[in-house]
Amino acid sequence: MKTTRVLAASLFAALLGASALPALGAEAPQPPREKWSYAGVFGRFDQAQLQRGFQVYKEVCAACHSMKLVAFRNLSQEGGPGYSAAQVKALAATYQVKDGPNDSGEMFERPGRPADTFPPPFPNDQAAAAANGGKAPPDFSVLAKARTYERGFPWFISDALPFVGYSEQGVDYIHALLNGYEDPPEGKEVPAGTYYNEYYPGHLIAMPKPISDGQVTYPKNDKGEPVVPETVDQYSKDVAAFMAWAAEPHMMARKALGFRVILFLILLSGLLYYVKKRVWADVGGEVHGLQPELHKTY
């Protein structure tokens, strides 16, 4: 066993060493880890934050980014931003949706209904690409789940565990990206149509800095001050939280059900353990069943 331990230890050391290698060569720094109200076993979306995030999306991001899989009605679903059905109906009606063909075979525009999905800002991907330097801006529907960054060994193991688990890499990356517009370091060539971003892989992103301090006017409190600061940091947190909800609208239901399921399974396994102990307590005796043929290897 001693040899095994030495071997295991040296392999572990080799692993640590090898995992440090890509870190040396890696260009993008790790996004800072933010606090998210919906992280963890008991995590819940902050309704006010989702509403602010939606406001940022609507007023800023939606100019270029579609959100084709999300319907207006989702905004009033349980576990979401918590708008009322009437608010959603009114909101949907402010959008023009292409429908048809009608009885005379014509396509027509009509006010949106809660069942409609968010109309995209461009008629098709080609139009979106043509208007944005050759590449269509990604759709927001599942973007929070489609982005991540590598945590490396050994963090990728602890990320899966209870209490220390971490599954908000996507939103942390999005938040970091929105705050990552900086002057390029000296000597770094930034071609036309690209912008330097600290957190974008390769640093050259086609999206210009999308939002600045004070760009979105947040709801005010009694004293007439905004409820949260109107800064890029806050905007990006809010919109990232909104994107997390859009990507996973049933997340709160999932976590709530999971707690009950796991609690039930733990209780059941505890009871089964004692049943098993009880059954095995009187083990022994001849077996009255079929005897397998005793083979003759020995």
Add this chain to the structure above:
Amino acid sequence: MSAHATTYVPKSRFAKWFESRLPIAGLIHSSFIAFPVPRNLNYFWTFGAILIAMLGIQIVTGVWLAMHYTATATEAFNSVEHIMRDVNYGWLLRYAHANGASMFFVAVYIHIFRGLYYGSYKAPREVLYILGVIIYLLMMATAFLGYTLPWGQMSFWGATVITNILAAIPVVGDTIQSLLWGGYSVGNPTINRFFSLHYLLPWMIAGVVVLHVWALHVTGQNNPTGIPIKSGKDAVPFTPYATIKDVFATVVFMILFAWFIFYQPNYLGHADNYVPANPAVTPAHIVPEWYFLPFYAILRAVPDKLGGVILMFGAVLILAFAPWLDTSRVRSTNYRPIYRQFFWLFVIVCIVLGWLGAKPPEGGYVLAARICTAYYFAHFLLVMPLVGLFETPKALPGSILESVTGPGKQVSGSGLPAGAAAAPTTKG
């Protein structure tokens, strides 16, 4: 299966009538109730039951998902999101199915390594073991096909990489590739075919599982000592002893499964698969699911494409030859001091290969993958035959009972715990 003798005695008139026409009750009785189970089995022996539970869960969730899924290149991604968003508990079905595949592999890897450690592949269980290798191959095919169905970037590019690998097979490679593609590249006909095959293969798995269980019930179970059941005192009846133990272990395993479904549903997946498939954009790193990573590392460790394919498939197929490569007459590695060290080294090498499979094939990673690949094959081709010849195994216990009660004691009923005589063997 009718060759089985059984102690089942039908009681009602209907049962007697039925049993004389189709003796299925007697078969179930002798396989799952009266079947003698070595009394010293540890919890590694519960993974067979766990795997059957996982197969059942995969089939049930899969059948339900198929009711809502659309297997076309344009609609597949959106239909999966439709399941996630609009189908009642669709998110639960999909996350259970996706993570269920991973848990299936967690369980099968423990099951395989248990078999390798305790020499469960050795005579007389060779056929039982090879059926297991066939199940494993079918599982890999099913999992690969299933992973392509959401039609995200990893689905698409994973399908592209694997079908291109198949094209490297001499003579028939191109034909196989065209048949799978249904065209000149991975596209709409491919996803249709893959969906059809993904629905077909689990039933083949279920069929081979029946054979696997049948073969098990002919040879009987191996056990941590590796020595056979010699008398009734070495064994307990399957029901209630193994049944309750299996149920308990399965429920504990379900806790792990539930943790991933409800709290880490995307941990074992890949973020890129939430980007819809785009044939024009190749992801930075094309990485398969974690359970394929050791084989992916072996594939990429070889500079030659055909050579890599041969070694990758060889790495799985070589498992089937273990019964004849291992020359030791002792089954259980517990009694093999030298082989035991090599065994754990082999486990570590497999884990390291998995880790290397997730890394880009460059620099030190390639060298490490080559060393590990060499050891992987050396374990089967050199260690198994040679260690068996030169090693002096430890003394085996006289019987399974002796291994439980200790060697000093008289092997008789007196060595049993109180109440032994009243063991409930009268069920059924």
